[in-house]
Amino acid sequence: MKIKELSKLVGVTIRTLHYYDEIGLLSPQKDDAGYRIYSENDIKRLSEILMLKELEFSLTKIKVLIDEPLVDKEKALLIHRDILEKKNERIYALIDSIDNILRNGFEIEIIKNFNKNDYKRYKDEAIKKYGDSAVQSYKKTDKLDTTKWNSIQDEMKDLFSTLATYMDKDVSDDSVQILVNDWRNYITDNFYDCTLEILKGLGELYISDKRFEANIDKTKIGLSNYFSKAIKYYCNVRTK
Amino acid sequence: MKIKELSKLVGVTIRTLHYYDEIGLLSPQKDDAGYRIYSENDIKRLSEILMLKELEFSLTKIKVLIDEPLVDKEKALLIHRDILEKKNERIYALIDSIDNILRNGFEIEIIKNFNKNDYKRYKDEAIKKYGDSAVQSYKKTDKLDTTKWNSIQDEMKDLFSTLATYMDKDVSDDSVQILVNDWRNYITDNFYDCTLEILKGLGELYISDKRFEANIDKTKIGLSNYFSKAIKYYCNVRTK
DNA sequence: TCTTGACTATCACGTAACGTGATAGAATAT
DNA sequence: ATATTCTATCACGTTACGTGATAGTCAAGA
Numbered sequence: 246m247k248i249k250e251l252s253k254l255v256g257v258t259i260r261t262l263h264y265y266d267e268i269g270l271l272s273p274q275k276d277d278a279g280y281r282i283y284s285e286n287d288i289k290r291l292s293e294i295l296m297l298k299e300l301e302f303s304l305t306k307i308k309v310l311i312d313e314p315l316v317d318k319e320k321a322l323l324i325h326r327d328i329l330e331k332k333n334e335r336i337y338a339l340i341d342s343i344d345n346i347l348r349n350g351f352e353i354e355i356i357k358n359f360n361k362n363d364y365k366r367y368k369d370e371a372i373k374k375y376g377d378s379a380v381q382s383y384k385k386t387d388k389l390d391t392t393k394w395n396s397i398q399d400e401m402k403d404l405f406s407t408l409a410t411y412m413d414k415d416v417s418d419d420s421v422q423i424l425v426n427d428w429r430n431y432i433t434d435n436f437y438d439c440t441l442e443i444l445k446g447l448g449e450l451y452i453s454d455k456r457f458e459a460n461i462d463k464t465k466i467g468l469s470n471y472f473s474k475a476i477k478y479y480c481n482v483r484t485k
Numbered sequence: 486m487k488i489k490e491l492s493k494l495v496g497v498t499i500r501t502l503h504y505y506d507e508i509g510l511l512s513p514q515k516d517d518a519g520y521r522i523y524s525e526n527d528i529k530r531l532s533e534i535l536m537l538k539e540l541e542f543s544l545t546k547i548k549v550l551i552d553e554p555l556v557d558k559e560k561a562l563l564i565h566r567d568i569l570e571k572k573n574e575r576i577y578a579l580i581d582s583i584d585n586i587l588r589n590g591f592e593i594e595i596i597k598n599f600n601k602n603d604y605k606r607y608k609d610e611a612i613k614k615y616g617d618s619a620v621q622s623y624k625k626t627d628k629l630d631t632t633k634w635n636s637i638q639d640e641m642k643d644l645f646s647t648l649a650t651y652m653d654k655d656v657s658d659d660s661v662q663i664l665v666n667d668w669r670n671y672i673t674d675n676f677y678d679c680t681l682e683i684l685k686g687l688g689e690l691y692i693s694d695k696r697f698e699a700n701i702d703k704t705k706i707g708l709s710n711y712f713s714k715a716i717k718y719y720c721n722v723r724t725k
Numbered sequence: 726t727c728t729t730g731a732c733t734a735t736c737a738c739g740t741a742a743c744g745t746g747a748t749a750g751a752a753t754a755t
Numbered sequence: 756a757t758a759t760t761c762t763a764t765c766a767c768g769t770t771a772c773g774t775g776a777t778a779g780t781c782a783a784g785a
Contacts, residue, residue: 446495
């Protein structure tokens with residue numbers, strides 16, 4: 246069977262078959278003219294390749310799975326199943342994120358994601374060190390249902406309206422600084438460990454990002470600017 | 486803020502920031518020495534970039550979303566949500582496939598996937614031509630619950646045990662050819678339109694693939710070989 | 726002032742799985 | 756004999772960076 250016939254039969258492109266030959270995944274015999282001639286065994290092998298690919302195995306893994314009779318295919322499938330389920334969980338979280346954005350706007354999501362990479366890095370390192378089960382407690386970030394979101398929204402509003410009544414005070418005032426500290430604890434409790442560095446970054450966001458500004462200033466004009474200054478003071482006092 | 490400070494703050498690598506500058510996604514000012522100096526606005530922009538990236542938007546799409554005030558962000562999010570949901574469905578189907586393999590072995594999955602690409606291609610073309618709703622009937626391939634699988638397994642066994650009683654007859658015998666035809670209809674009913682081309686390919690699989698062979702020969706030794714020959718005869722008679 | 730170390734810069738190649746031409750020889754149909 | 760179809764082999768493009776290599780810049784200590 247020549248290349249086009251096979252490509253039509255199984256529904257892959259000729260280039261794909263060329264490529265599989267190139268990487269040694271499926272290397273048929275060649276005739277005198279150099280044309281690839283696919284045998285029944287090649288068809289069988291290709292069908293297996295395509296099925297494993299359908300399951301989103303990488304081509305290198307497929308090669309190992311097919312060529313090494315030593316590997317435990319069932320185990321590989323189970324592991325792969327696990328990976329797929331985690332992927333699914335992640336996608337669920339993403340959809341959830343989008344829903345939250347559509348309901349509540351961008352700002353909370355930005356806070357949530359501000360140092361998600363850091364969080365993930367720490368988590369990965371922690372898993373390496375202590376195993377997966379020990380790190381389950383970090384999961385709090387992932388799933389927040391609607392009622393939780395509403396309570397978060399409410400607490401934010403409370404904090405902002407209290408802060409609004411302080412706006413004639415200097416940002417160094419104790420009552421203001423206590424509120425900033427509350428806000429910091431609040432983030433730590435609900436999202437991730439809010440270090441001074443992160444808090445500083447968030448404070449800078451609050452003045453430069455119009456979406457934050459608009460949301461915070463709904464409570465009182467100029468509040469976002471005031472809040473940002475209060476955070477800056479809070480951080481400066483505590484940095485060295 | 487210089488590059489390392491920012492990279493630590495938000496948890497991305499320096500290379501990533503270099504790259505974002507390179508593609509014009511995030512291009513900070515530079516000082517006399519050529520060092521990148523990130524402003525508060527840059528931090529804000531980066532946080533937005535990272536959030537959209539977290540939602541699996543591509544960098545080019547992120548660029549458009551941020552830079553073009555004309556695009557409807559809400560609409561983009563809704564579309565993206567849709568894409569994620571489809572991804573989710575697909576992963577579910579994959580997990581389902583793996584479960585089926587673990588329960589029933591590879592052979593049915595291979596039959597199912599044999600020309601899945603073809604199936605998808607036809608489906609895509611059909612959707613282009615007739616719209617999505619008209620193609621819903623093709624969906625039968627996707628979801629098969631446990632009871633359905635069991636009945637399929639049973640029918641396969643029935644067919645094979647009947648065929649086993651015919652093994653002393655010539656493959657050209659009417660009773661044998663009727664069984665092949667039944668098998669073909671069976672695939673068409675349960676999986677996809679089993680053309681002669683595909684049937685031929687399957688027949689070749691049955692002799693060359695040891696997993697098929699083992700499964701079919703459970704009923705009677707040599708049955709897979711016999712079945713394969715019967716299919717070949719069936720196809721030859723009908724091809725021109 | 727010199728050196729050391731930390732930080733920065735710009736190439737430039739590698740990754741996965743092909744897509745997409747370009748160019749040229751081989752097989753088949755008319 | 757010629758036109759068409761099929762085949763082959765380069766070889767560059769894609770995404771979002773990772774990973775060196777090499778070299779210039781800055782602040783601090785001897």
